[in-house]
Amino acid sequence: MKTATDGQSEALLRQGAAIEAAPPEAADPEVALPSEGHPADNLLREDRLPHIWCPECGLGIALKAYLRALEQVAPEMPLDKQVCVSGIGCTGRIAGYVNLDSYHTTHGRAIPFATGLKLGNPELSVTVFTGDGDLLTIGGNHFVHAARRNFDINVFLVNNFTYGMTGGQFGGTTPQGAVSSTTPYGNVEDPMNVPALAEALGVPYVARWTTLHVRQLARSLEQALRTPGFTLVEIISPCPPGFGRANEYRTGTEMMKAFRDVCRVDPEADLRTVGLPMRPGDPIVCGDFICRPRPSYLQRYAEQMRNAGVHEAAAEAAASASGEGVSPGYSRRLESAP
Amino acid sequence: MRASSDRRRVRSGDHFMIGDVACAEAALAAGCQVFAGYPITPATEIAEHMSHRLPMVGGYYMQMEDELASMNAILGASCAGVRAMTATSGPGFSLMAENLGLGMMMEVPCVVVDIMRGGPSTGMPTLTSQGDVMQSRWGSHGDYEPVVYAPASVQEMFDLTIRCFNTADRYRVPTILLGDQMLGHMTGHLRIPPADEIPWVERPTRPPPEDPVPPPSSGNGAPPMAHAGEGHRLHFTGLTHDERGYPAIDAAGSRQLLDRIVGKIRDHHSEIVEVEDYRLDGAEIAVVAFGSNSRSAREAVRRARADGIPVGMLRLVTLWPFAEEAIAELSRQVRWILVPEINYGQIVHPVREYAECPVSLLPHAGGALHHPDDIVSAIRRRWLHEDRH
Numbered sequence: 001m002k003t004a005t006d007g008q009s010e011a012l013l014r015q016g017a018a019i020e021a022a023p024p025e026a027a028d029p030e031v032a033l034p035s036e037g038h039p040a041d042n043l044l045r046e047d048r049l050p051h052i053w054c055p056e057c058g059l060g061i062a063l064k065a066y067l068r069a070l071e072q073v074a075p076e077m078p079l080d081k082q083v084c085v086s087g088i089g090c091t092g093r094i095a096g097y098v099n100l101d102s103y104h105t106t107h108g109r110a111i112p113f114a115t116g117l118k119l120g121n122p123e124l125s126v127t128v129f130t131g132d133g134d135l136l137t138i139g140g141n142h143f144v145h146a147a148r149r150n151f152d153i154n155v156f157l158v159n160n161f162t163y164g165m166t167g168g169q170f171g172g173t174t175p176q177g178a179v180s181s182t183t184p185y186g187n188v189e190d191p192m193n194v195p196a197l198a199e200a201l202g203v204p205y206v207a208r209w210t211t212l213h214v215r216q217l218a219r220s221l222e223q224a225l226r227t228p229g230f231t232l233v234e235i236i237s238p239c240p241p242g243f244g245r246a247n248e249y250r251t252g253t254e255m256m257k258a259f260r261d262v263c264r265v266d267p268e269a270d271l272r273t274v275g276l277p278m279r280p281g282d283p284i285v286c287g288d289f290i291c292r293p294r295p296s297y298l299q300r301y302a303e304q305m306r307n308a309g310v311h312e313a314a315a316e317a318a319a320s321a322s323g324e325g326v327s328p329g330y331s332r333r334l335e336s337a338p
Numbered sequence: 339m340r341a342s343s344d345r346r347r348v349r350s351g352d353h354f355m356i357g358d359v360a361c362a363e364a365a366l367a368a369g370c371q372v373f374a375g376y377p378i379t380p381a382t383e384i385a386e387h388m389s390h391r392l393p394m395v396g397g398y399y400m401q402m403e404d405e406l407a408s409m410n411a412i413l414g415a416s417c418a419g420v421r422a423m424t425a426t427s428g429p430g431f432s433l434m435a436e437n438l439g440l441g442m443m444m445e446v447p448c449v450v451v452d453i454m455r456g457g458p459s460t461g462m463p464t465l466t467s468q469g470d471v472m473q474s475r476w477g478s479h480g481d482y483e484p485v486v487y488a489p490a491s492v493q494e495m496f497d498l499t500i501r502c503f504n505t506a507d508r509y510r511v512p513t514i515l516l517g518d519q520m521l522g523h524m525t526g527h528l529r530i531p532p533a534d535e536i537p538w539v540e541r542p543t544r545p546p547p548e549d550p551v552p553p554p555s556s557g558n559g560a561p562p563m564a565h566a567g568e569g570h571r572l573h574f575t576g577l578t579h580d581e582r583g584y585p586a587i588d589a590a591g592s593r594q595l596l597d598r599i600v601g602k603i604r605d606h607h608s609e610i611v612e613v614e615d616y617r618l619d620g621a622e623i624a625v626v627a628f629g630s631n632s633r634s635a636r637e638a639v640r641r642a643r644a645d646g647i648p649v650g651m652l653r654l655v656t657l658w659p660f661a662e663e664a665i666a667e668l669s670r671q672v673r674w675i676l677v678p679e680i681n682y683g684q685i686v687h688p689v690r691e692y693a694e695c696p697v698s699l700l701p702h703a704g705g706a707l708h709h710p711d712d713i714v715s716a717i718r719r720r721w722l723h724e725d726r727h
Binding site: 045047048079080081083085095096099100101102103104105106108109111112113114115116117118119120121123124141142144145301305308310311313315 | 346371372374393394396398400402403404406407408409410411412413414415416417418419420422436437440444565566567568569570571572573574575576577584585
């Protein structure tokens with residue numbers, strides 16, 4: 001758990017004051033509420049709320065967009081077949097709040113866990129909800145290989161440029177020069193350009209939005225859920241105590257305003273140019289960058305095995321087995337492998 | 339879920355086979371549907387054989403990018419409701435340690451095969467060792483109770499792999515088959531029984547979501563498993579959690595969880611622990627050995643007996659949970675216990691902890707088994723020394 005920073009305390013105080021000052025109408029029995037619940041109640045574990053995220057965090061918006069996408073695809077992809085897998089970090093807590101089968105695994109390892117789930121039951125729709133440190137830094141190798149394989153999972157990445165849960169250290173997406181709790185003199189390293197990396201690996205669906213682009217984001221998540229193979233949606237999100245405060249975005253609102261000012265929607269952008277150095281005035285290029293479906297891992301696996309005739313060979317071998325045969329030792333190459 | 343009645347999976351009959359392949363055939367016979375692994379000597383033959391055979395039975399061989407991924411992939415597959423296995427050797431086993439702990443915490447049945455080789459580090463990839471005994475017990479952080487089987491023959495590479503799957507499902511726990519290079523690469527006789535004689539334990543599963551949830555106290559301490567896609571919408575986490583899977587990060591929550599996941603194994607020692615006696619009748623000296631090295635120990639006992647020395651062997655078939663009672667009982671019968679192992683002293687420590695007689699270690703740096711003569715010499719020295727006094 002992160003300890004409250006001054007910025008957080010202030011924000012909490014402000015929020016508390018707002019609640020104190022709320023007009024009493026809500027409690028008046030004369031005034032009927034439009035609804036007893038929240039529209040997303042059936043998709044959230046109410047008994048897990050309130051969540052642990054800080055005021056002005058972008059994760060609530062990312063979560064809401066995910067829930068909306070789930071609702072949209074529900075007629076064809078039932079919620080009981082949707083699985084959410086996460087690793088460690090603030091984003092990793094999303095798995096605990098969605099009312100789906102959910103797995104909160106170890107740091108960086110959500111992708112291989114999700115890979116196993118999908119292999120164990122290919123009918124599942126498996127989504128990894130993850131942060132930048134989890135996916136790209138400690139878990140970078142798994143990301144690279146699952147993307148290369150075009151393995152049948154969705155990856156929804158919340159990039160807030162920092163390790164929020166541990167209190168704002170730099171990671172693989174932190175802009176060069178940024179101040180963090182472990183780069184007090186500025187970050188020496190360059191950040192990763194995630195869409196370009198995904199393109200290089202042949203990912204069939206790649207999109208990026210900020211938490212300001214609520215509708216576009218929900219549509220892209222829906223599109224990702226419908227696309228076979230590996231999909232990646234990068235969600236740029238504010239983290240006021242972990243990243244913004246030390247780097248000229250004092251509050252989440254300021255960062256959202258900056259998103260509004262510098263975002264450029266350009267689905268045709270050359271992805272080599274969409275890295276996020278986050279210097280003042282640098283654009284954040286957003287859009288549905290890539291939508292080029294190609295055979296997924298599991299589609300190709302089935303095709304490969306069909307072409308190789310392994311099922312027929314196995315059936316023949318079983319039919320001819322007497323049950324008392326003597327096999328020649330380590331005989332892999334001697335068998336009638338097609 | 340039972341797949342072992344499938345003749346494509348069970349190659350019943352007599353075979354002359356290497357241990358690694360026997361292990362893979364056992365996994366197939368046990369219904370293993372997903373194998374995720376990474377090539378490593380001397381366990382690679384298991385992966386190779388699975389890549390050949392699993393697609394034939396509609397399963398998946400998945401070669402992951404490393405052993406961290408392999409371990410997680412089998413946990414995921416098991417959570418989706420199928421039997422899953424990985425196989426590795428020391429360096430890979432080290433990488434699996436963190437997520438073996440995740441499997442313990444989430445209570446995910448699966449099988450991890452470690453074909454030990456000389457260490458530390460890269461060590462001796464093609465030569466044997468028993469250096470991972472304590473790692474198999476304590477490799478991941480925190481408190482948990484692993485179940486570890488130590489085969490001693492090609493036949494046991496098969497039989498105990500089946501046992502690993504069944505114990506894993508019975509107690510909802512990852513189980514470990516601790517073989518070594520000598521066993522993995524040894525060719526020997528294997529008899530695979532008819533499909534309907536392959537032992538089978540059904541994994542206890544949670545009743546359908548519309549039915550009432552069974553109370554946590556029912557069963558053997560391992561709650562029935564809810565699989566993904568069945569409508570339970572359950573949460574699994576590596577955090578300390580309550581019975582709903584929700585984080586319960588305080589002293590009371592930790593105690594409740596750990597009492598149960600440690601207790602479900604400790605309370606069933608008598609059902610899990612297995613040992614084999616060899617010529618312990620009238621023995622005054624005992625050799626305690628396990629795995630491939632027990633083959634040398636057996637020969638040493640035979641030779642020492644021929645010389646008139648009353649010696650026998652207790653072979654540990656399960657290393658963990660430890661055979662506390664068997665060792666205590668043995669130590670009340672014999673005057674001295676000798677522990678030959680291919681390391682600088684690992685299983686000798688719990689033997690000392692539970693024995694009431696003196697215990698000596700006969701270490702070996704690895705790369706080979708103990709020569710039976712070395713074990714006989716140690717026995718004879720002790721016997722003559724005692725007789726003189």
